Amino acid sequence: xxxxxxxxxxxxxxxxxxxxxxxxxxxxxxxxxxxxxxxxxxxxxxxxxxxxxxxxxxxxxxxxxxxxxxxxxxxxxxxxxxxxxxxxxxxxxxxxxxxxx
Numbered sequence: 001x002x003x004x005x006x007x008x009x010x011x012x013x014x015x016x017x018x019x020x021x022x023x024x025x026x027x028x029x030x031x032x033x034x035x036x037x038x039x040x041x042x043x044x045x046x047x048x049x050x051x052x053x054x055x056x057x058x059x060x061x062x063x064x065x066x067x068x069x070x071x072x073x074x075x076x077x078x079x080x081x082x083x084x085x086x087x088x089x090x091x092x093x094x095x096x097x098x099x100x101x
Contacts, residue, residue: 018095031088040075
């Protein structure tokens, strides 16, 4: 095996949200910010989308997180803080698109 194959791969988790109401974007950011306290997260960021695209601005908030492995990502998704965040954010959001790579 080459050295590259032995290298540990980080899982990157990216989620895009749109708000039902523009006035709720800060509340969505605050709710999502709770996720950074989950112990299995090795890196976490949440921010308003700063892009102003002339073709569309459907994304209001972006979450970016990194995990050491699949077990860490699974622990994140099963943590009580994750459920608490869903309870806050789901009623405020219009769209959610997630990708892990």
